[in-house]
Amino acid sequence: EVQLVESGGGLVQPGGSLRLSCVASGFSFRTYWMSWVRQAPGQGLEWVTYINPDGSEKFYVDSVKGRFTISRDNAESSLYLQMSGLRVDDTAVYFCTRAPRNLDYWGQGTLVTISS
Amino acid sequence: DVVMTQSPLSLPVTLGQPASISCRSSQSLVYSDANTLLHWFQQRPGQSPRRLIYKVSNRESGVPDRFSGSGSGTDFTLKISSVETEDVGVYYCMQGTHWPFTFGQGTKLEIK
Secondary structure, three states: OEEEEEEEEEEEEEOEEEEEEEEEOOOHHHHEEEEEEOOOOOOOEEEEEEEEOOOOOOEEOOHHHEEEEEEEEEHHOOEEEOOOOOOOHHEEEEEEOOOOOOOOOOOEEEEEEOOO | OOOOOEEEEEEEEEOOOEEEEEEOOOOOEEOOOEEEOOOEEEEEOOOEEEEEOOOOOEEEEEEOOOOOEEEEEEEEEEEEEEEEHHHOOOEEEEEEEOOOOOOOOEEEEEEE
């Protein structure tokens, strides 16, 4: 069974940093593109970033470029999102997702709250 | 960016009646491999989204056959033949052809 389990969310002040993690199981993690999608409270879904299987290609939505960094550790079947320069409008549930062009599996999400 | 426009945004439906959601894209969604990367997701209250339909018309394993997807190019539709209580939630279309990938605004289905 495919499972994606996120962690690392929390309350951070504006301008702060946070690192999200996603542990994958039930599939060959090292062969899949992976991604992060977010959802602000009561709002719709928004793409954030995705990464290719060996970590050499990364794509970011304009609103997070230069502030967020996606990475992965295939030996640990883990996906990461390093977030810095956090803003109030980054407040959202962040979902770890598999296969960016198709989004076939989603994690349960981790809540990131940016507030002073 | 490709704009995905869903309608209606609110969909009150009587139990047992059909429902239909439209999704229009601002560009063709045909990918370089000739597939059309238009998918539909359901998000029940308090849950993560789950994929219902992939590549326009392919039903995900375990999804009831009352759900169907159709369309081509820039015009797509999700249909529920007979709405049940468990169908309450928000439905999103999403295109995976052009980066940044984009979602529709979401259609909230409720029981009338």
